[in-house]
Each structure stands twice: as C-alpha cells, then as structure tokens.
Amino acid sequence: MSDGKVSATLPDDFFFADRSADIDAVRRLQAERNAVAARKKGSKTFDAADQRTESTKASLTESFDTTLYDRDGANKYAGYDTSIAVNEDEEMEDANEGHNLVGQYTATRSQIDEMAHGHGVEEEDILVGREKSARITDRETDYQKRRFNRGPLTPTRADPFAANTHANATMEGNGQTYREIMALRELEKEEERVKKLIDEKREKGEDVTGFDATLKIENGDKENTEAGSTVDANTRKRKKRWDVSPGATEVTEENESKREEPKPRAKRSRWDEAPAPAAVAADAAVKKPGRSRWDQAPPVTAATPVGHQGLATPPHPSQAATMAPPTFGTEASSRFAPWSDEDLDMLLPTEGYKVLTPPPGYEPLQVAARNRMALPAATPAAIGGFMNQQPASIRSMGTELPTEIPGVGDLQFFKAEDMAYFGKLMETVDESTLSVEALTERKIMRLLLKIKNGTAAMRKTALRQLTDNCRKFGAAALFDQLLPLLMERSLQDQERHLLVKVIDRVLYKLGDMVRPYVHKILVVIEPLLIDQDYFARVEGRGIVSNLSKAAGLATMISVMRPDIDHSDEYVRNTTARAFAVVASALGVPSLLPFLRAVCHSKKSWQARHTGVKIIQQIPILIGCAILPHLKGLVACISDCLSDESAKVRSVTALAVAALAEAANPYGIESFDEILNPLWTGARKQRGKGLANFLKAVGYIIPLMDREYADYYTTQIMEILTREFSSPDEDMKKVVLKVVSQCSSTEGVTAAYLKEHVLNDFFKGFWVRRMALDRRNYRQVVDTTVDLGQKVGVSEIVERLVNNLKDESEPYRKMTVETIEKLVASLGVADVDERLEMQLMDGMLTAFQEQTIEDVIILNGFGTVVNALNTRVKPYLGQIASTVLWRLNNKSPSVRQQAADLIARIAPVVMQCDEDVMLNKISNVLYEYLGEEYPDVLGSILGALRSIVTVMGIHQMQPPIHDLLPRLTPILRNRHEKVQENTIDLVGRIADRGAESVNAREWMRICFELLDMLKAHKKGIRRAANNTFGFIAKAIGPQDVLTTLLNNLRVQERQSRVCTAVAIAIVAETCGPFTVIPALMNEYRVPELNVQNGVLKALSFLFEYIGEMGKDYVYAVVPLLEDALIDRDQVHRQTACSVVKHMALGVAGLGCEDAMIHLLNLIIPNIYETSPHVIDRVIEAIEAIRNAVGTPVIMNYTFAGLFHPARKVREPYWRVYNDMYVQSADAMVPYYIDFTEDIMPRRKELFIHL
C-alpha cells in the first residue's frame, strides 16, 4: 500500500465497469492490501473488522421518499416495542438488531435510576456548591492568599502635602508620618531578620529559649523543631504539655513571647484547639485562669459549661453581637490574644497545683477558624446564663438571617458575615438621641448595605446618594467602613465589584481628601492587580490610576516608598504593579527620577528588584507608548544587569525583554548600551537566569539592522544550541521562542540556519516527547514553521517526512500540522519527485492510521493535495480507494472525514482530468445518502456539492433528475449541518440546471423550503430565500408565489418575515410586474397578519428593485394611503418603511407629487412615541427629503419648531436636526428672513400640526 504502486495494479477499465463490479474490485484490492497490512502488527489501515457489514445503502432504482410513495411490504411498526417491559432494569434491545434511521439519544441507565431511586438527591444541595464557588478566596492561589498576611489596615497617614497643613493637623489629628512608617518598616525588617536567625538556629538544633515554661517538657528540642505555624504541629506541642511533671516550675524570663508580640499571624498559633473535657472541668473547678483558653469550644458532654464561649471575649465595640474577624482591628485582636505560657506562670501560684495528664484516647477537637468565627453570630442573644450547646453552621443560619433590615428595606441576601459589619443596623435606636457622627455612620452603613446586598434599583439610588454626599460624609467615615468590607474573606465577585465601584466614584468626588487613606486603599486594591480575572485586573488598574490622579504623584510616592523594600515578596510585587499603573496614569517622565533612584538603591537589593519590576510592568501596561521614554527607562536598569543579586539580574533581563517587545520594531538605539552586558551576561548565567537573559536577547534581535542581527545571532547561537538539550521546560520554551525570533529576522540567512541550527534543532526538539505536552507541541510547530519560512519547504519536509510513519500518533499529528502550515504558506514548488512520493505516502499513512479522527490530519492532507495539484495524479487511485474504503467504516467519524476529504480534493481531481473517478465517487456518495448520522450525512452532501460544482450540472453522474428527488426528503432533516449542505446543493441545482427536473418536483421542494425559513441559522434562511428565487425563475413565478402568499397566513413571525423576503426575491428575479398585482390583491384579505406581510414584502421588494420601482409607485400609492391611515400602529410603521425604500429608489426620477402626497399622510405620525414606530416614521421623512428636496421638508418643520407646546416642538426639532446634519448646505437658501422682528410663523402650515 505504502509503496505508491496501487494505481498501477488497478485494471484499466476499472472506472468503466459496472458499479457493483467496481465496488467488488475495490473490495478485492483492499483485501489484498489488507493481507499485506495485516502482517504489520497493529496497523489500522485496512482492518476488515472496521467495515460495516449490513448495508445502509440506498438503492439507485427504488423510490427513496417512503412517506410520499409508500413502499409495500414493510411493517410500519417494525423497530417499536409492542408491549411495555415489566422489569425496569431490563435493557431495551434493538428490535431487529439493526440501525435505526434516526439516532436515539437518551439518558444513561445510571441517570435514569438515580431519578427513579433518588440516590444522592436529598443529600446534596446544588446551590451550596455554587454559592461557595462565587467566593473570591476559594479560587485564589496560595500566593494570592498572602494578601491576608498583610495584616490589618495600617493607620491613617498624615497628609504632608495638604494646602493648609494647620487645618489638616486639626482635622486628621494624629496620622502616621512618613518618618514613623519608615521606622516601622525598619523594625519589621529587623524582626524578620531575627526570626530568621532563630529559625536557622533551630534548624541546627540549638536551644534558643532562655526561658523554660512550667508547661513545657525538658526535651524541648524535639518540639522546637516541629514548632512550625501549622495547626498539627501546635496540637502536638500542646498535647505534650500535659505530660509534664509538675516539678519544673521556675519562672524565668521568656524571650520567645517578645517576638510574637505585634504579629497577628503568630497569634493564630493556638486558635484551633479544644481542651480535653477533663481539663476544662479541672480548670473550671480550680480557678478562673482557665479562661486562658477562651477561644476553645467547650465539649458537648461537659457537665458544667464554663459559659458561652463568646462571653470571655468582650465584643468589638462597634459590632455588638459578633466578633471581629482576626484580620483587622489591630488593637482589639492583640488584646484578645491567647495567653502565653509566661503569662500563665506569672498568674498561677507555683505550689499546690499540678498539671493533669489527659485521659487516654483524647483527641483535640478541631474547629475551623471560619466556623468558630461564625459561632457567636448564631446565638446573638446568648450573653450570659446557661445555654444549650448547638451545632451551628452557616447554612442553618441562613434561614434565620434577616433579609429585611430596618431603614434599608428588602435585600437580595444577607450573609452571616455581614452581621459583623452591619449588625448595628439591626438594633433599633432612637435616632434623635444619636450624635452627628453616629448618624452619619449609620447612614453610610445603610447605603453600603444597599449597594452591596440590594437589588439593582436600590443599588443605583444608593450609589448615587453616596457619591453625591461623599464630601459631606468625609473620607474618614466612608473609608473606615468601606475598606474593612473589602478585606472580608467571604467576599464574592459581585460584592467586590460593587464596592470597588463605590471607591471609584467616591475618589472622583473626594479629590485630595483621600490622601490620608491612599495606603489603605492600595492595600485592598493591589490584590486585584494580580487577580486571575482579566476584568478584575482592569478594575484594579482603573482605581489605582484614579487614585494617583486624585492624590497626586508626591503622595503616591511617599505612601508607596516604604513598601518598595518590604520584607514580604508579595507586598513588593503588588506594589511594583501598582507603581506601574501610577506611571501610566501620571506619565512616565514624572516618575523617572524616582525610578532611577530606586533602581540604583545601595541599601537593599529588594528595592532594586522592585524598581526593575516596576520598569518591567510599565511596557506591559502602556505598550508602544514607552517609546519616547525608552532611553530613560533603559538607563535606569542598565546597571542592574550586572547586579550582585541573581534575582535582580534575572528580573532586569525580563524588564529588557518587556521593553523590547513593546518597542518593536523601533528603538534599538536605546538598547545600545546594554547590548554588551546582555550578551556577555548571557554567557555567565545558568538556569533560570539564563532563560531570562535569552528571552531578552530574543526580543532585542528583531529590532536590529540586518548586519547587527546576523552578528549578534551568531554570538548567541552557541548558547542556544547548548540549551537545545536542556531538560528544563521553561528553558525549552524560551529557546524555541528565541530561535523563531532569530530566524524571522532579516539579517539571519538561510545558509546560516541550515548550517548551524537545523541539525541541532531537529535533534533537540523533534522527539516524540515534545508532542505530548500541548504547549511544547505548539511552540515546536510554530518555531519549525518560522524556520521553514527562511530555509524553504523541502529542507524541513525532508527531515520530517519520515515522522509521518512514526508509531506515536501525537507525533504524526505534530508533523502533519507543521507540514500543512508550511505548504499552505510556501507551496510545494521546491519539493522534488522523490520527496513528493515520500510525502504523499507518509500523508496517506498518517491519514489511515489515525485512531482519533482529527481535523488536523484532514486539513493537512487536503492542503498538501491541493498544493500539489496536477502532480497528485499518480496517487489519486490510491487516495480514492482509501476514501471509498473508509466511507464504509463502522465509525461515523471515519466516514465523515472521508466525505470531508472528498469535498476538499474534488477540484484537484477534476484538474487531473479524472472526471471518471469523480463520477464513480459521486455514485458511491449517492448510495450513502441514507446515512443515519446527521454529521456524516452533512459531510456527504457537502462532498456531492463540491463534485457538482466542479463537474457541472450536465456531466454529473448520477444525473440530476435522479439526485434531486433523493434530496427532497433530506430537506426535512432538522440538523443544521444537513440543512445547510442540502439547501446549498439544491440551490446550486436550481440555479444551474433547473430544467432537468420537472416542475412538480420543484414545487415539492418549495413546500419543504418553507420550513427552512424557520431555521435558526441565518445562512440557511438566506440560502432558502435565494433558492425560491431560482425556482421561481425556472418554473415561473405563479405557483411559487401562491405558495408563498399562503404562507403569509401562518402564525410564526419569523416565517412570515422570511416569506416576505422570498416574495421580494421572486419579484426581483422574475420582474416586479409578475408579483405586485398578486401582492396588492392579497392586501384585500381582511386579516392583519396578511396585510402586514404584504406591506413587509412590498418593503423588501422596493428595497431590492431600487430604481425599477419608479414604474410602480403610482400603482401602490392607494394601497399605502390605506395603510398609512390605518388604526394599527404596526401597519403604519411597516407602511413607512415601504415609503422609505420606495422614496430612496425613486430619488431624482420624478415622482415628487406622489412622495409629497405620502409625506402629508406620514407627517401626523411624527407624534408617535413607540421607539420602533417613530424611528420608521423619521426614516420615511428623511427618505422623502432625498426624493423631493430639503426645502419642502423645511417648510413643514417651520410650523412646529417654536410651537407653544413642548410635545410639538420636540419631534419637529428632531426632524430639523436630522436635516441639518445631513444637508445643512441645502437649507441655507431657504432659511427664514429675520428682518421683521416677529416670530417666524407661516399660518398656512399650521394645518400640519
């Protein structure tokens, strides 16, 4: 098979023999080849097991349409069950073991059983999952979650730039100054450093505590090594505590607790634990200090409850019934921090007590942080007194939570978490007793709640109120409530969007009043800049840019400066992104001096890293707008390329890459000074750093002149070829990208690539493993195609052609795709005969061996065959036999693909003068028209259409008068692909060879076509409409028109509209005089739908016939008169659109009298208010203006422009404005004379009002 000799083995009269003999011959030959192929293990090429055994072929002689021509003998009920099965589990079998003509689709057994038995239905509430997934935190990565590590919002800052510093001082009082913040950052950094030192010491096993707490055991080393921040580690640590012997109770100084001091993160260490019941009992019995474990839920079985767990914690002052989440409200959470061992030792007496051991089998109860937080909210009134412990979950609370808040109204939802923020609104207070601040607070709270949880209408008004009054409320009151809301963990997308919108609106109004809050706003907005969601990022950028415009550059820099060398990488990253946005908002030049200073910072590498990162982000944001400042930006980072820190070097290379990418194809001169460090640097780097350097190189080379590009490419190629064999995925990607960038640069020659790159490239990347990963696959294909553009098709194909027979399917696919892309863009002119043979052979093998039918291989095959054109003739026999063999395959997708291939290669077959072969194929296709799978049927029809197109109607085999009757029943198929292909085929036949079929058949088709007018796809409706035109032309308009006019009576609007279009098309093809009389006669039917349909048809008709309409204007004017004075709005509206098309058609052809007559009838409709009607009316007036000239219409408008009633003036001004816009110059000669000092009025025109 694969040796290309098949066509030689075919008998000479192969295609002339009787059809069944043909098939037999094909079968026989296939069988021979199968025997050969079968010897090869695992080949799919001609596996007889694939073939369909029972034939679904249609006979060529029998009548096909069984609904019209009853076929005798067949049992109508064959295939149906005649009784209902008793046992529901019994599988239903196909009655005759054959195929049904229509695909049967039903639910799976398990689905049906599930519905029947209700398995798994009650337990699951599908809404729970949905509600969860809307939460932002649930889809955040660990990195993004680090935003919560930033801890509480920082205190308000002082505004050093305020115009009136004195006033500011009195107003804002004690904001943090820049100096304080910088000192704080220093402290944090120091803390971080000490902590790291301690950790290192621990790693080494040294003892770091000078203090031995009572409750600690001696072998502290072991536990210290485990003392990570994880819950598990802590739990274990705790458990050990109970084993301690009571002897060791010296109180010494503890330095451990000192470093835990201000960090809420560290405080969490003991949150999630519950004590043993015994311990609680003991604690409760012994002494109050048992409270130290205030946050632990008492066990359910406890005999003496220690009181409600919420009791121990004084509630947050502003949130009466609930607890604040631990993330904000610094002072509060530090006050309620768990007691340290040191505290306990100081409080408890050292003698007379002993620590009990936990009972055997004790398991600490783990309560999730979230649940615990919600606990108090569940029983808000439970302060004091005995309470039964109830398991509280968020869901069970959902029902108890109110949706109606006093003073707010009905909300869409109200979540448990909202209680923490809006709980205050639930209390009923006498508002007259409240202070102004408290009132404002309540007001803002209410508005925010409405915006966050309210319905769309509520939200709108609340948002407007908030923005209008925000200066009155003041920035402090607003942001103090707004920003904590945005820090909420359970925030959902929609809520965040709305709150961010509030910030945006408020920013505009507040102006420089926001300055003290800039940092707080940034803390909540910066996470948006690294959100996965594109729109969230855009939103975040919008806010930051508005913020920087409102606060000004100086404030922005002074606020963000301390974060630039923050110890947390997350903070630095987000700050860099925010800074880039600031640069894009306020202009790069204004920020450049600052950036230069940061990038050259001597103090810390973190600052330099962040500075470079800012510069990397700027081009990503503003693209080619960096060009004017390119030199300055490059100058900032040029020194960092040889920085001592690897991280800085790495990010610098990335920044260079980003700058060069944005600058492409300009700006090479700006990079001049860094070329040398970049290239020499690339030689020194290894690993990830090298990848980044190469990336930068790859983006700079395309900017260069040809000589330079050549030189620099050779310089870097050595490293690139070395890295071809790198196992690192990232490196591979970068290398591929750089190779494709280098090869598409002008200066790099084909000879160079052939000599130095291709061999290594193919060795490194054309391996099977690369085809398995999607992104690698894509990269390799693209890069190879780019190389091919330079070195030519044959060079690449020669290396690839053997892969087409590779045993790995993805690898074959990758090869085919590469060849397809190359051949499609460059053709096959330089492919010699031997290669051509190998190529075709390989393509055929790849096509036949596919296990998953993929469009890639099909496209590749089609493209190659079309590119080879007549050169493909020797292989056609082979291709044809393969296709015919595959057309009978069991798998529908194989059949579909075979048919698709025919559609693609039919033109080439014709070019090769193989029309006999085409005839044979079309005969086979014709037999397969009984295909049951709609997708396959569609493809078969497509293939037939393609053959009809190239063969011509008259040479077609089977003859058209046989083919068309087969298509009529298929027109009834509701599958879109089938519809589209049939209607296309039928339309083509109607267009070119209508006479070969008799009129009755065409009428039958007309009836079928009417149904097509209901199709969803526009293409189908359009094709159906055009076919009406062709048919009408072929058999005369009368019969078709009758059918169409009758169809105007149907209920469906779309069908009527399409019928109207079809009538217009018939009129266009057969002349208006054949249609208009019948149409006008139909208008006499006293039925609204019909009359409207007629008007609609007239509208389309005049649109299509254009100038020809001038002969029919006077004929239809009486009809239009009637329509324009009808009571029904739609009537007048449609009549207006008729007038519009008519007027535009006859403009300048002298039907002014008729047009003015119609205008007189239209003008009163100017007061219509329904948008559709008034639009049509105005359009009609505009069209008439074109036909009769501007002055006439002007006369009409003068009457109403200054009418005392506004309702009159408004529409007249609309007409006037349209006139002014479209033909102002024509108005000038007809303006009113203003010499008299009276209002221009022309009494005679008042009749129009």
Added chain:
Amino acid sequence: MADKLRTIQNLEALQARYVGTGHADTTRHEWAQNIVRDSYASYIGHPPLLQYMAVGLNEPKEKVRMQMLEKMVRGAGNPPEIED
C-alpha cells in the same frame, strides 16, 4: 425612563458635533444666530456665490469675505437680556 435618558445623551453628543442643531428649548435668538452664521459660512464656502456678491457690492472678493466673517460675530445682534 432609561430611554429618555438615552435620547438626552444622544442629543448632547449631537450638539457637541453640530453646533447648529437645536432642541425644544432653543431660543429664537440662538436659532437666528445659527442661521446667520450658517448663511455667511455657506456664502463664503461657495466661491461663485461670493464672487457674485462681490461684483454686486463693487468690492473685492476678499474684502466681502472678511466682512462676512466679521458679521458672523453676534450675527443676530446682542442676546436678549435674561430676566430673572
């Protein structure tokens, strides 16, 4: 309601682009001003017309053009006093 808002916005956009368009609250003076300006602009914009007028006035074409340009300022006289 929303429709009304849209029409107002459309009208604003239209007026920003075409100064001569009006609306229900256009005063007689504004309208007259626009008409005067449009007329002069049209005369100047059609050279044959300008030539014709220049010949009729027995003035150079350029002079007539300048006169017309000047007349376009306050073409319809001073705006009426606004009474409160």
